[in-house]
Amino acid sequence: xxxxxxxxxxxxxxxxxxxxxxxxxxxxxxxxxxxxxxxxxxxxxxxxxxxxxxxxxxxxxxxxxxxxxxxxxxxxxxxxxxxxxxxxxxxxxxxxxxxxxxxxxxxxxxxxxxxxxxxxxxxxxxxxxxxxxxxxxxxxxxxxxxxxxxxxxxxxxx
Amino acid sequence: xxxxxxxxxxxxxxxxxxxxxxxxxxxxxxxxxxxxxxxxxxxxxxxxxxxxxxxxxxxxxxxxxxxxxxxxxxxxxxxxxxxxxxxxxxxxxxxxxxxxxxxxxxxxxxxxxxxxxxxxxxxxxxxxxxxxxxxxxxxxxxxxxxxxxxxxxxxxxxxxxxxxxxxxxxxxxxxxxxxxxxxxxxxxxxxxxxxxxxxxxxxxxxxxxxxxxxxxxxxxxxxxxxxxxxxxxxxxxxxxxxxxxxxxxxxxxxxxxxxxxxxxxxxxxxxxxxxxxxxxxxxxxxxxxxxxxxxxxxxxxxxxxxxxxxxxxxxxxxxxxxxxxxxxxxxxxxxxxxxxxxxxxxxxxxxxxxxxxxxxxxxxxxxxxxxxxxxxxxxxxxxxxxxxxxxxxxxxxxxxxxxxxxxxxxxxxxxxxxxxxxxxxxxxxxxxxxxxxxxxxxxxxxxxxxxxxxxxxxxxxxxxxxxxxxxxxxxxxxxxxxxxxxxxxxxxxxxxxxxxxxxxxxxxxxxxxxxxxxxx
Numbered sequence: 001x002x003x004x005x006x007x008x009x010x011x012x013x014x015x016x017x018x019x020x021x022x023x024x025x026x027x028x029x030x031x032x033x034x035x036x037x038x039x040x041x042x043x044x045x046x047x048x049x050x051x052x053x054x055x056x057x058x059x060x061x062x063x064x065x066x067x068x069x070x071x072x073x074x075x076x077x078x079x080x081x082x083x084x085x086x087x088x089x090x091x092x093x094x095x096x097x098x099x100x101x102x103x104x105x106x107x108x109x110x111x112x113x114x115x116x117x118x119x120x121x122x123x124x125x126x127x128x129x130x131x132x133x134x135x136x137x138x139x140x141x142x143x144x145x146x147x148x149x150x151x152x153x154x155x156x157x158x
Numbered sequence: 159x160x161x162x163x164x165x166x167x168x169x170x171x172x173x174x175x176x177x178x179x180x181x182x183x184x185x186x187x188x189x190x191x192x193x194x195x196x197x198x199x200x201x202x203x204x205x206x207x208x209x210x211x212x213x214x215x216x217x218x219x220x221x222x223x224x225x226x227x228x229x230x231x232x233x234x235x236x237x238x239x240x241x242x243x244x245x246x247x248x249x250x251x252x253x254x255x256x257x258x259x260x261x262x263x264x265x266x267x268x269x270x271x272x273x274x275x276x277x278x279x280x281x282x283x284x285x286x287x288x289x290x291x292x293x294x295x296x297x298x299x300x301x302x303x304x305x306x307x308x309x310x311x312x313x314x315x316x317x318x319x320x321x322x323x324x325x326x327x328x329x330x331x332x333x334x335x336x337x338x339x340x341x342x343x344x345x346x347x348x349x350x351x352x353x354x355x356x357x358x359x360x361x362x363x364x365x366x367x368x369x370x371x372x373x374x375x376x377x378x379x380x381x382x383x384x385x386x387x388x389x390x391x392x393x394x395x396x397x398x399x400x401x402x403x404x405x406x407x408x409x410x411x412x413x414x415x416x417x418x419x420x421x422x423x424x425x426x427x428x429x430x431x432x433x434x435x436x437x438x439x440x441x442x443x444x445x446x447x448x449x450x451x452x453x454x455x456x457x458x459x460x461x462x463x464x465x466x467x468x469x470x471x472x473x474x475x476x477x478x479x480x481x482x483x484x485x486x487x488x489x490x491x492x493x494x495x496x497x498x499x500x501x502x503x504x505x506x507x508x509x510x511x512x513x514x515x516x517x518x519x520x521x522x523x524x525x526x527x528x529x530x531x532x533x534x535x536x537x538x539x540x541x542x543x544x545x546x547x548x549x550x551x552x553x554x555x556x557x558x559x560x561x562x563x564x565x566x567x568x569x570x571x572x573x574x575x576x577x578x579x580x581x582x583x584x585x586x587x588x589x590x591x592x593x594x595x596x597x598x599x600x601x602x603x604x605x606x607x608x609x610x611x612x613x614x615x616x617x618x619x620x621x622x623x624x625x626x627x628x629x630x631x632x633x634x635x636x637x638x639x640x641x642x643x644x645x646x647x648x649x650x651x652x653x654x655x656x657x658x659x660x661x662x663x664x665x666x667x668x669x670x671x672x673x674x675x676x677x678x
Contacts, residue, residue, distance in 0.1 A: 025440030083344030127507030
């Protein structure tokens with residue numbers, strides 16, 4: 001992906017800003033992902049160099065945390081809560097509905113790059129379970145109809 | 159006078175439509191030429207009534223809820239006459255039994271103040287604790303915390319005063335305060351509510367801790383699933399700093415304390431304090447062996463006071479009202495109040511702050527109103543995904559750390575997930591092990607490997623056609639639970655056995671077992 005190199009000046013300038021702060025790696029990775037949408041491979045040697053770490057250490061951190069992506073995300077990211085509180089209110093049926101309608105598994109992404117599914121374990125919305133997060137927005141007291149309506153909206157702007 | 163309304167800006171209120179109600183209310187009032195003032199406050203924690211709109215009246219604030227934007231026209235009609243005639247009118251909110259019978263110390267401002275208004279915070283006792291701590295000095299402040307009997311609210315319930323004295327007694331060039339706001343347990347949301355709704359309380363608690371133990375810097379480690387808490391805290395930090403509550407001269411004390419917010423990245427294990435410290439240092443969140451304890455060698459190897467959000471947020475009140483005031487709540491060695499969180503399949507989900515000692519039955523039935531589905535209650539998981547499933551026969555157990563330990567369960571962070579009879583406990587036991595496998599940091603073998611083997615054992619148990627085959631798997635599963643419980647480095651491996659063993663013990667039928675088979 002040659003155009004990854006286009007991001008490098010931005011990465012280098014944010015590294016300049018963060019590298020003096022103690023334990024800066026997570027804030028750096030968050031900021032790169034926020035700006036680019038994922039952490040490009042080309043950024044790894046730059047990060048390692050700025051923090052005086054090995055590339056293996058940086059890659060180890062990226063792969064440890066569920067949040068960090070190493071490829072561009074889909075247009076919409078839907079994270080259905082699968083933890084106990086939501087399970088007690090039918091989250092598994094909603095998960096089945098998602099798999100059925102989108103023909104994707106729990107971690108799947110549609111071929112057209114429109115939507116990615118990710119499980120999440122608790123959004124803090126447990127008093128109004130079940131819940132999901134769609135593009136950063138939490139929706140609680142979900143029903144099968146609400147879920148369908150949210151998916152309709154995603155597919156309309158596909 | 160312009161009528162004044164209040165509507166929460168809490169993320170869960172917004173997730174069930176509070177913003178839509180606010181927009182409809184403002185635009186339709188304007189169309190009708192009705193001037194009104196709408197304040198966005200924190201949430202009361204009466205979530206089944208959200209979006210809950212409140213309005214000033216001669217009887218105090220009266221409420222309407224749960225509202226949708228479609229209810230706004232009829233609400234505005236009702237306001238022309240007698241608002242109490244509206245079908246969603248609730249009367250004076252503070253007279254609702256759910257709220258009236260609570261003992262709100264930590265959540266005293268919930269639903270009342272605007273989260274980022276320093277003026278509101280001060281008008282409701284804000285910074286009284288810090289003022290008192292500065293007047294008392296470090297030694298006496300640590301004694302007040304010790305005498306209050308406050309225990310860590312994150313789950314381990316370790317006496318806070320001992321930690322404070324330990325960190326205070328160390329000599330180091332730099333010490334830290336770390337707030338564990340990685341509230342990952344399903345069924346818990348008190349930390350989120352507090353950070354989104356009353357951020358200055360946490361900041362005040364951390365500042366008091368910093369001045370007392372001699373730490374000049376602090377971190378709040380917030381999980382990434384709580385973006386609104388992160389944004390609110392960051393804004394609150396700027397406001398507090400500008401007002402002199404953080405910085406080189408905290409509250410005129412002559413002492414320095416400042417802090418920042420750090421965001422997690424979706425790893426449940428980082429709620430474990432030593433994994434959290436590694437994560438703050440920019441590493442993978444791997445659990446550390448203890449000793450050394452973090453109070454002596456914590457963040458970057460330096461003395462660190464690590465506490466949960468609710469522990470730190472309890473401190474201002476303890477300082478303002480005194481240790482004895484706080485001790486007067488609670489029972490046995492569980493002193494003060496606890497914000498219990500009712501979640502899952504429950505009619506009235508929300509936050510219930512009460513002194514320790516009320517029973518699980520009172521919480522689930524009197525406050526919670528039973529299951530939301532109306533089906534029979536099956537069990538409640540208390541204390542998050544690592545807590546035991548408690549069957550109804552044990553619902554008379556008082557909510558107290560020791561009483562729960564005595565029945566092989568734990569109170570944890572005070573979250574209660576209610577389940578009706580449709581929830582399959584064998585599937586939940588399997589889920590607990592699968593979750594452990596997914597979230598294990600991989601440092602110790604029982605957790606890293608035992609969790610995966612456990613999922614396989616449950617699958618074999620459920621597939622076994624004959625009694626003998628089932629019995630063999632039950633023996634292996636129990637043995638594995640023992641290994642996890644006694645052989646793991648931290649609570650993730652150590653307590654994954656709780657939901658598994660309790661499901662097996664109390665709900666053998668879900669595993670296809672006769673009661674006698676489960677007793678092997």
